[in-house]
Amino acid sequence: MHVGRVEVAVEAGGGTTVRPVGGAARPAGDLAEAVREFERDSPRWVWADTRVVYPGLLDAGLRVSRCHDLFLTEGLLLAAEGRSGEPRSAEAAYARLHGLPVPDERGVEVAGAQETLFEPARKDAAAAVSPSDLVREVHEDQRRRIAAHRDPARFGLLVAAESAGALIAAEMSHDGMPWREDAHDALLTDLLGPRPAHGMRPAKLQHLADQVSAAFGHPVNPDSPQQIVKAFKAAGSAVPSTRSHVLKQVDHPAVAPLLAYKELARLFSFHGWVWADQWVKGDRFRPEYVVAGVVSGRWATSGGGALQIPKVMRRAVIADDGWSLVVADAAQLEPRVLAAMADDRGLARAAGEIDLYAALAQAFGGVRESAKIALLSAMYGGTSGDAPKLLSVMRERFPQAYALVEDAAKSGEQGKLVHSWLGRTCPPPSHQWRELITSSQGARAARDRGRFTRNFVVQATAAEWALTMMAVLRGHLPHPAHLVFFQHDEIIAHTPAPLAGEVAAAVHHAAAEATRLLFGPTPVRIPMEIATVTSYADAK
DNA sequence: AACGGCAGCGCC
DNA sequence: AAAGGGCGCTGCCGTT
Numbered sequence: 042m043h044v045g046r047v048e049v050a051v052e053a054g055g056g057t058t059v060r061p062v063g064g065a066a067r068p069a070g071d072l073a074e075a076v077r078e079f080e081r082d083s084p085r086w087v088w089a090d091t092r093v094v095y096p097g098l099l100d101a102g103l104r105v106s107r108c109h110d111l112f113l114t115e116g117l118l119l120a121a122e123g124r125s126g127e128p129r130s131a132e133a134a135y136a137r138l139h140g141l142p143v144p145d146e147r148g149v150e151v152a153g154a155q156e157t158l159f160e161p162a163r164k165d166a167a168a169a170v171s172p173s174d175l176v177r178e179v180h181e182d183q184r185r186r187i188a189a190h191r192d193p194a195r196f197g198l199l200v201a202a203e204s205a206g207a208l209i210a211a212e213m214s215h216d217g218m219p220w221r222e223d224a225h226d227a228l229l230t231d232l233l234g235p236r237p238a239h240g241m242r243p244a245k246l247q248h249l250a251d252q253v254s255a256a257f258g259h260p261v262n263p264d265s266p267q268q269i270v271k272a273f274k275a276a277g278s279a280v281p282s283t284r285s286h287v288l289k290q291v292d293h294p295a296v297a298p299l300l301a302y303k304e305l306a307r308l309f310s311f312h313g314w315v316w317a318d319q320w321v322k323g324d325r326f327r328p329e330y331v332v333a334g335v336v337s338g339r340w341a342t343s344g345g346g347a348l349q350i351p352k353v354m355r356r357a358v359i360a361d362d363g364w365s366l367v368v369a370d371a372a373q374l375e376p377r378v379l380a381a382m383a384d385d386r387g388l389a390r391a392a393g394e395i396d397l398y399a400a401l402a403q404a405f406g407g408v409r410e411s412a413k414i415a416l417l418s419a420m421y422g423g424t425s426g427d428a429p430k431l432l433s434v435m436r437e438r439f440p441q442a443y444a445l446v447e448d449a450a451k452s453g454e455q456g457k458l459v460h461s462w463l464g465r466t467c468p469p470p471s472h473q474w475r476e477l478i479t480s481s482q483g484a485r486a487a488r489d490r491g492r493f494t495r496n497f498v499v500q501a502t503a504a505e506w507a508l509t510m511m512a513v514l515r516g517h518l519p520h521p522a523h524l525v526f527f528q529h530d531e532i533i534a535h536t537p538a539p540l541a542g543e544v545a546a547a548v549h550h551a552a553a554e555a556t557r558l559l560f561g562p563t564p565v566r567i568p569m570e571i572a573t574v575t576s577y578a579d580a581k
Numbered sequence: 582a583a584c585g586g587c588a589g590c591g592c593c
Numbered sequence: 594a595a596a597g598g599g600c601g602c603t604g605c606c607g608t609t
Binding site: 262266267310311334335336339342344345346347348349417421424428488492493495496497529 | 595
């Protein structure tokens with residue numbers, strides 16, 4: 042199979058220019074036509090921004106196998122060059138290349154209107170260049186910068202995985218996650234009562250709110266932490282906050298209805314009927330994913346709250362008739378990633394087992410929970426409870442893994458940058474931090490950043506493992522199975538039921554392949570827990 | 582009326 | 594002595 046590169050530039054008028062790398066640019070009336078023509082060779086499509094270009098192709102029923110996203114790559118490169126936060130758009134990259142005024146990233150409209158892609162550049166000094174020359178020059182520049190990276194092979198893998206993520210995010214938004222509106226409505230009605238009129242509380246919520254007021258003997262808004270704190274104080278049960286774990290310690294008749302209210306109110310306002318009206322259409326939930334929306338490379342969402350779906354709501358995620366959901370979860374991903382990164386023999390041996398913490402228990406007095414606390418404290422910077430004692434065991438028994446996170450923390454405390462395994466770089470400390478660090482609060486600021494960088498190296502590497510796994514999986518799914526959800530270390534595929542076994546096999550393959558691509562030969566295994574279900578709620 | 586910080590809590 | 598990482602989203606409430 043020939044795998045070349047084809048650059049694509051979308052003109053302001055909606056026309057398209059394509060240029061096979063090494064060849065000549067030519068107009069291609071319609072991007073879909075160009076994709077139909079070239080895609081049989083599985084080229085790597087080079088374009089300014091997947092969010093702008095790809096949705097139209099998906100609407101036309103087309104998919105591409107790989108791409109190079111200039112926007113996301115620019116973000117990776119800028120961070121690696123210690124310039125996080127500078128505008129990442131191709132226009133901005135072009136302007137920097139030529140010393141021109143750099144357009145603001147916010148000026149780029151990404152709502153799917155192709156016309157707007159080059160508008161900001163047109164308003165600025167980059168206006169003179171044709172879109173196809175802009176794509177060509179920025180692409181060449183990025184390839185130079187990737188080649189100049191201290192580890193181009195790893196960094197190139199990261200660039201490819203990030204770009205694959207952009208394709209997958211667009212495809213997931215296009216396909217949507219199965220979400221049965223009738224099941225969701227039934228679930229809400231069961232928990233809250235029938236859908237209320239606009240601006241009203243559901244019956245059960247109103248009843249609980251009334252019980253809270255009755256318990257205090259006067260009207261109290263259960264949504265107002267201030268009023269709650271005041272009411273408890275007046276009742277002789279002062280509380281420092283209204284967090285549920287605080288309230289649970291209080292002996293007062295308002296506590297029970299208040300806690301019940303808080304739990305249900307959240308479901309009502311976050312994932313209730315109004316939410317469904319906005320985000321669920323035709324039994325599909327279509328969130329907006331933001332690839333690399335988190336500095337660690339994790340995805341974020343810009344709407345729909347897809348990464349915070351409460352477990353109880355998973356009952357509404359139901360496969361189509363005759364189809365299944367294959368729910369796959371990378372178990373204990375972060376400690377395994379730490380073991381592989383640190384090449385720590387003892388930890389890596391434990392990470393060859395299905396239950397890593399159980400395998401470590403022996404080192405921690407035979408207590409699995411202690412092993413878990415030790416590892417989590419090492420990765421998060423925890424110091425409460427038994428953590429200090431358990432961390433000293435960790436330092437003794439798993440010195441290389443311990444040193445890796447300690448070094449990351451020390452670098453952070455000193456204001457240095459740290460990197461993931463493939464070369465994602467954390468942002469530099471803020472200006473305020475640099476001022477704070479010399480003040481009386483300096484020690485605290487240093488510790489806070491140390492915890493951030495300590496966690497960054499592990500979380501970012503876990504994120505790139507997951508991205509790589511997903512990219513491999515995407516290429517191995519049997520048609521018409523497709524990915525419908527991704528949440529940090531968990532992936533869901535929607536598949537005709539008879540193909541579920543093939544999908545599961547593809548998941549196992551993808552996990553092993555991602556581990557090999559990132560870490561090469563290692564005793565560490567990153568096993569996937571897979572459940573084939575009709576409803577997401579039945580996984581786990 | 583619009584905006585933004587905060588509290589609180591859901592997910593990993 | 595204690596001290597936990599990353600997000601998004603909502604309603605409240607003070608500010609403009």
